[in-house]
Amino acid sequence: MISVVFALEFESAGFRARFQPRLCVSVWTLGVMGYRTAPALEKLIARQRPGIVVSAGFSGSLQQEIPVGTILLGQNVSDPGLLNSLSSENFLVGPLATADAILESAEQKFLFGQQTGALAADLESSHLFSVCQAHNIAMLSLRCISDAVDQSLAVPGEVLLDPETGRSDPQAIFRFLFRHPSKAADFARLVRNAKSAQNALASALQTILPILLRQSGGFR
Numbered sequence: 001m002i003s004v005v006f007a008l009e010f011e012s013a014g015f016r017a018r019f020q021p022r023l024c025v026s027v028w029t030l031g032v033m034g035y036r037t038a039p040a041l042e043k044l045i046a047r048q049r050p051g052i053v054v055s056a057g058f059s060g061s062l063q064q065e066i067p068v069g070t071i072l073l074g075q076n077v078s079d080p081g082l083l084n085s086l087s088s089e090n091f092l093v094g095p096l097a098t099a100d101a102i103l104e105s106a107e108q109k110f111l112f113g114q115q116t117g118a119l120a121a122d123l124e125s126s127h128l129f130s131v132c133q134a135h136n137i138a139m140l141s142l143r144c145i146s147d148a149v150d151q152s153l154a155v156p157g158e159v160l161l162d163p164e165t166g167r168s169d170p171q172a173i174f175r176f177l178f179r180h181p182s183k184a185a186d187f188a189r190l191v192r193n194a195k196s197a198q199n200a201l202a203s204a205l206q207t208i209l210p211i212l213l214r215q216s217g218g219f220r
Helices: 009-018 034-047 080-085 106-116 125-134 170-179 181-219
Strands: 002-006 025-029 052-061 071-074 092-094 096-098 120-122 138-147
Touching (some): 002 181, 009 181, 052 125, 071 181, 080 138, 080 181, 138 181, 170 181
Parallel strands (some): 002 052
Antiparallel strands (some): 052 120, 071 138
16 A cells, blocks of 8 residues: 655645545555654554555655756655656656754755755655654655745745644734735735645656556565
8 A cells, every 4th residue: 555645735726636546555654744744654554554655745845957856766765666666757856854843934944955955845845754664664755845046935934834743824814924024925925835846846756656656466
């Protein structure tokens, strides 16, 4: 069985809208962010152990040449056999760094990219990869770039997403934008980018899952 794992609901929305339920594919939404995803995944694996975990979600670009909508396979947090099975697909493959918190500013992303040499950053992949390694489960990290390296967040991270639940509070966002009307246009761009990333991620999963299902005999 293959489990497609999302940290947050809005990351999974595009795929869930297209997903045709299959006995051999399950979709898990952890509902938490960052290091909190590790124990959440542990609980799900204890109930139903998959042969392959596909960790899917958004990432922020750390390099100038990687635009919004790019699909990245995290080379350092993916099983080499799974990466090899997708070598003929036109996806970017490279290092993915896991940050401790949301990188809110372009300067933070640029510096983090210099420090790590990674192509993009997320909050979960290394935590999930450690869990999968501990359980001898092959993992593929599939990320879609939702913000470019030169784009700062229009809304502070703690306003945009509750760190405990990973959910947005529309009223908190409205209050912030009411106090900072100059941020409204940037917030609208953030929403558009998230929608584009949802669709690109869903399309990538529709391409990847049939390939992994054919290869899954070696990852039980």
